[in-house]
Amino acid sequence: MVDNPRTPPIITAMEEKEVEVKAPAQEKVPDESPKENLIPVFIMGKRFFVPESFTIITAMEYVGFQFKNAVGCREGFCGACATIYRLEGDYKLRTGLACQTVVEPNMHLAQIPFTPAVKAVYDISKLKPELVSIQRYYPEVFRCVACNSCTKACPQEIEVMDYIQAVKRGDLETAADLSFDCIMCGLCAVRCPAEMVQFNIALLARRLTGRYLLPRSHHLEKRLAEQREGSYEKDIEELMGLSRKGLTKRYTERDLDFEVF
Amino acid sequence: MSGYPEYMQASLKKVAATRPARLEKAREGREVVKAMTLAEREDVLNKFHPDYLPDARKPVRVGPNKGEEMTSRVVDLLESYPRINPDDFDLSEPDYDTDVLIIGGGGGGCMAAIQVANAGMNAVLATKLRVGDSNSMMSQGGMQAAVNPHDSPTIHYLDAIGGGHFDNNPELVQAMTIDAPRIAAYLEELGVMWDKDSEGRLMTESGGGTSRRRMLSCRDYTGAEIQRVLRDEVKNHPDKITIVEYSPAVELLLDEAGEAAGALLYNMETGEYNVVRAHSVIISTGGYGRLHIKGFATTNHYGATADGLVMAYHAGTKLLYMDSVQFHPTGAAYPEQIVGFLITEKVRGLGGQPVNKEGELFVFPLEPRDVEAASFIRESTERSLGIETPTGRVGVWLDSPIVNLLNGPGTIQTALPAMVRQLKRFGIDMTSEPMLVYPTLHYQNGGIEINADTETTLAGLYAAGEISGGVHGRNRLMGNSILDYNVFGYRAGHAAVQRAKALVDRPPAKLHMDHVRAYRKELEEAGIPETSHAPILLPEYRNPEVLKKHRKDYDPFLGEFI
Numbered sequence: 176m177v178d179n180p181r182t183p184p185i186i187t188a189m190e191e192k193e194v195e196v197k198a199p200a201q202e203k204v205p206d207e208s209p210k211e212n213l214i215p216v217f218i219m220g221k222r223f224f225v226p227e228s229f230t231i232i233t234a235m236e237y238v239g240f241q242f243k244n245a246v247g248c249r250e251g252f253c254g255a256c257a258t259i260y261r262l263e264g265d266y267k268l269r270t271g272l273a274c275q276t277v278v279e280p281n282m283h284l285a286q287i288p289f290t291p292a293v294k295a296v297y298d299i300s301k302l303k304p305e306l307v308s309i310q311r312y313y314p315e316v317f318r319c320v321a322c323n324s325c326t327k328a329c330p331q332e333i334e335v336m337d338y339i340q341a342v343k344r345g346d347l348e349t350a351a352d353l354s355f356d357c358i359m360c361g362l363c364a365v366r367c368p369a370e371m372v373q374f375n376i377a378l379l380a381r382r383l384t385g386r387y388l389l390p391r392s393h394h395l396e397k398r399l400a401e402q403r404e405g406s407y408e409k410d411i412e413e414l415m416g417l418s419r420k421g422l423t424k425r426y427t428e429r430d431l432d433f434e435v436f
Numbered sequence: 437m438s439g440y441p442e443y444m445q446a447s448l449k450k451v452a453a454t455r456p457a458r459l460e461k462a463r464e465g466r467e468v469v470k471a472m473t474l475a476e477r478e479d480v481l482n483k484f485h486p487d488y489l490p491d492a493r494k495p496v497r498v499g500p501n502k503g504e505e506m507t508s509r510v511v512d513l514l515e516s517y518p519r520i521n522p523d524d525f526d527l528s529e530p531d532y533d534t535d536v537l538i539i540g541g542g543g544g545g546c547m548a549a550i551q552v553a554n555a556g557m558n559a560v561l562a563t564k565l566r567v568g569d570s571n572s573m574m575s576q577g578g579m580q581a582a583v584n585p586h587d588s589p590t591i592h593y594l595d596a597i598g599g600g601h602f603d604n605n606p607e608l609v610q611a612m613t614i615d616a617p618r619i620a621a622y623l624e625e626l627g628v629m630w631d632k633d634s635e636g637r638l639m640t641e642s643g644g645g646t647s648r649r650r651m652l653s654c655r656d657y658t659g660a661e662i663q664r665v666l667r668d669e670v671k672n673h674p675d676k677i678t679i680v681e682y683s684p685a686v687e688l689l690l691d692e693a694g695e696a697a698g699a700l701l702y703n704m705e706t707g708e709y710n711v712v713r714a715h716s717v718i719i720s721t722g723g724y725g726r727l728h729i730k731g732f733a734t735t736n737h738y739g740a741t742a743d744g745l746v747m748a749y750h751a752g753t754k755l756l757y758m759d760s761v762q763f764h765p766t767g768a769a770y771p772e773q774i775v776g777f778l779i780t781e782k783v784r785g786l787g788g789q790p791v792n793k794e795g796e797l798f799v800f801p802l803e804p805r806d807v808e809a810a811s812f813i814r815e816s817t818e819r820s821l822g823i824e825t826p827t828g829r830v831g832v833w834l835d836s837p838i839v840n841l842l843n844g845p846g847t848i849q850t851a852l853p854a855m856v857r858q859l860k861r862f863g864i865d866m867t868s869e870p871m872l873v874y875p876t877l878h879y880q881n882g883g884i885e886i887n888a889d890t891e892t893t894l895a896g897l898y899a900a901g902e903i904s905g906g907v908h909g910r911n912r913l914m915g916n917s918i919l920d921y922n923v924f925g926y927r928a929g930h931a932a933v934q935r936a937k938a939l940v941d942r943p944p945a946k947l948h949m950d951h952v953r954a955y956r957k958e959l960e961e962a963g964i965p966e967t968s969h970a971p972i973l974l975p976e977y978r979n980p981e982v983l984k985k986h987r988k989d990y991d992p993f994l995g996e997f998i
């Protein structure tokens with residue numbers, strides 16, 4: 176029902192007035208799963224017992240936290256839920272997204288809801304798609320010591336160091352390609368000994384690539400030119416003038432054409 | 437190794453066994469199964485779509501839409517009491533004075549803010565979480581725009597209006613379909629990396645209810661790519677745009693003439709309330725998935741709680757089509773940790789097929805969403821051909837491995853990296869095994885009534901994006917809502933600037949919340965008891981066992997004793 180049926184039922188301000196309606200999925204089979212095992216986790220140093228299959232976010236809610244930050248999409252797309260943790264008996268400091276990481280016994284965790292970051296202010300229309308544009312705003316990119324800490328920290332499995340190296344070579348297109356799945360969670364920047372903000376550098380590389388380096392679409396340009404003549408307005412106005420019946424007919428009789436171009 | 441339990445293996449074998457025959461058919465042409473006639477569509481909707489269940493709707497007893505039937509859960513929210521008492525606030529000395537206030541930092545809000553800044557005016561962009569923590573960040577599949585030679589805005593218009601069951605506001609659909617190519621080009625200028633071939637041709641896919649390939653994409657991070665570019669551009673105007681994060685609006689503020697002139701913001705971190713005064717107000721707070729209508733899981737982000745709808749309704753704004761909810765046919769149904777997550781429609785756009793327990797393809801894969809969703813529910817309930825999960829859910833297979841067989845090896849990996857990664861985290865390899873899916877609460881079809889300039893029925897208030905109603909009728913097609921928030925966010929920015937320009941020289945507006953007092957009175961007069969408050973701002977997922985141990989008069993969210 177909610178993110179997880181074994182999390183508490185949703186209680187909202189309107190709870191009492193809600194009519195009891197079963198969702199079709201739930202109508203069929205009652206929940207007969209065995210009760211979940213509870214395991215200890217340490218949230219900012221304090222021990223709580225949480226169900227073992229929960230993600231960090233749902234586990235924290237289970238023990239009573241209500242998030243006012245450090246959460247956004249809950250599906251691995253927004254990067255709001257960056258988290259660092261250690262496992263019992265292991266020296267490694269690990270990183271993950273709280274909405275995508277399942278709790279482990281004796282995990283010690285803290286969230287990093289915000290990464291202080293350098294963000295250049297620029298006018299994209301005045302930049303050239305070249306290394307100088309990035310160098311101007313983020314000269315620290317040349318301080319990379321190729322330690323690969325960023326790549327190891329990235330929950331998106333991005334080759335962060337490689338895209339930084341590509342930027343250094345002035346190969347913005349490769350940097351854009353390699354960094355494409357970046358959700359700007361900030362974990363790479365937190366780990367970087369050269370103190371750079373990889374994700375903002377990558378964003379600039381991608382914007383330059385999207386605007387200047389990818390080839391332009393002639394189809395799109397042609398369409399825009401056609402539209403300047405206004406021909407489609409008239410066609411659509413004709414459709415707008417049809418009765419519902421007439422429109423329905425046009426709709427059902429429209430041809431399907433799935434040719435690529 | 438299979439990501440599914442032992443008892444599902446027999447069914448999985450059947451899916452694999454029927455695959456070659458299904459593949460063959462798919463290779464020959466697109467219509468692997470006959471699409472439904474309009475009558476068949478209606479039948480399955482009436483019997484199985486959650487919107488059509490007997491208690492799905494009820495009439496609202498107060499406000500501008502009084503007497504009209506809406507989704508029951510929405511009615512409960514609109515019949516809740518305002519969460520603040522206007523008497524507690526001094527509005528005479530605003531904390532922010534600006535030209536345009538934009539409420540909601542998702543795609544629509546960012547697009548509008550950029551327009552305001554480009555026009556040389558000032559904006560306050562107030563948002564609940566961080567800028568970009570929004571549904572816009574999450575969309576994967578793509579944005580519709582008629583850019584192909586054999587396509588046109590006219591055909592796009594026809595698809596959208598038919599998909600919406602002809603209830604769409606024609607003026608809005610016209611604006612959207614005509615603006616679409618221009619918006620695609622505008623986003624490209626901002627640096628959005630559309631998927632293109634080596635000659636620069638935009639890659640296009642088909643989606644449910646479209647008669648052409650029209651879906652532009654940025655791999656399967658389409659929404660993230662657009663949203664992060666828009667956010668970055670917003671941040672490139674620090675002198676013009678003041679960003680106020682973690683500060684949801686809780687009520688609109690009106691001026692002497694009863695027109696929108698600001699909002700009251702609640703700083704969730706410090707507990708203080710801040711007053712914003714503006715010449716125009718744009719509301720772009722997105723949808724309501726986190727209301728979990730009918731107990732459904734949702735694809736929406738954490739802040740999708742219909743706040744804007746409630747505030748605007750308190751201020752007398754009319755709503756449209758609030759009786760229709762979009763359930764996305766393919767939400768994840770297994771494993772438990774990702775239930776409700778979106779499995780993008782693009783999987784079906786690329787040839788993925790919904791298949792039942794017996795391995796049979798039971799519905800045309802690209803029916804409009806409501807029809808597709810209702811068919812999945814029929815298959816799982818009446819026909820008992822769904823697959824039960826260990827936790828008592830049910831779902832149908834979405835055969836994804838067929839995509840690579842159809843389009844060549846590696847297609848899934850390059851077209852859907854986000855999806856592959858997400859499922860892999862939870863043990864499922866979608867390139868070799870199908871996914872288990874069930875409808876999930878996805879999109880608010882209706883909303884605040886607007887015209888093509890995004891004006892609402894309240895002067896000074898503009899609405900854009902998922903919060904608005906009329907663009908999609910009672911059913912939105914995939915790819916039309918990214919387009920919607922871009923087109924109407926853009927238009928809202930320009931319209932709000934026009935109004936602000938006309939008002940810059942007026943004496944500072946005297947702000948009030950008389951509408952909130954009046955709304956409270958109306959609720960009382962309708963005999964509605966004060967058992968709940970809205971807007972709710974955040975969904976409540978805390979363990980009730982913990983909440984029981986709170987002091988009874990303490991509201992941990994407000995941080996106040998009540």
Ligand SMILES: Cc1cc2nc3c(=O)[nH]c(=O)nc-3n(C[C@H](O)[C@H](O)[C@H](O)COP(=O)(O)OP(=O)(O)OC[C@H]3O[C@@H](n4cnc5c(N)ncnc54)[C@H](O)[C@@H]3O)c2cc1C
Pocket residue numbers: 539540541542543544545562563564565566567568569570571572573574575576577578579580658659683684685686720721722723735736737739740741743744778878879900901902903914915916917918919921971973
């Ligand atoms: C998982 C998923 C996949 C999708 N895929 C597609 C797709 O492939 N194609 C497509 O066209 N559409 C898709 N959609 C739909 C589309 O993404 C949304 O409809 C669209 O992005 C809505 O944009 P918006 O700006 O109106 O709202 P949002 O982007 O949701 O932004 C609203 C913002 O307002 C803020 N807010 C809320 N309440 C308040 C308040 N009280 N005060 C201040 N701020 C507030 C929110 O925090 C949020 O930041 C998808 C949606 C989801 C959830």
Ligand code: SF4
Pocket residue numbers: 254328329330331332333335356357358359360361362363364373374
């Ligand atoms: S590159 Fe950095 S900011 Fe981007 S997802 Fe990886 S760790 Fe997060």
Ligand code: SF4
Pocket residue numbers: 318319320321322323324325326335336339363366367368369370371373
């Ligand atoms: S962490 Fe910093 S220094 Fe190390 S490889 Fe990455 S960018 Fe270079």
Ligand code: FES
Pocket residue numbers: 245246247248249250251252253254255256272273274275
């Ligand atoms: S909450 Fe968005 S990535 Fe985790």
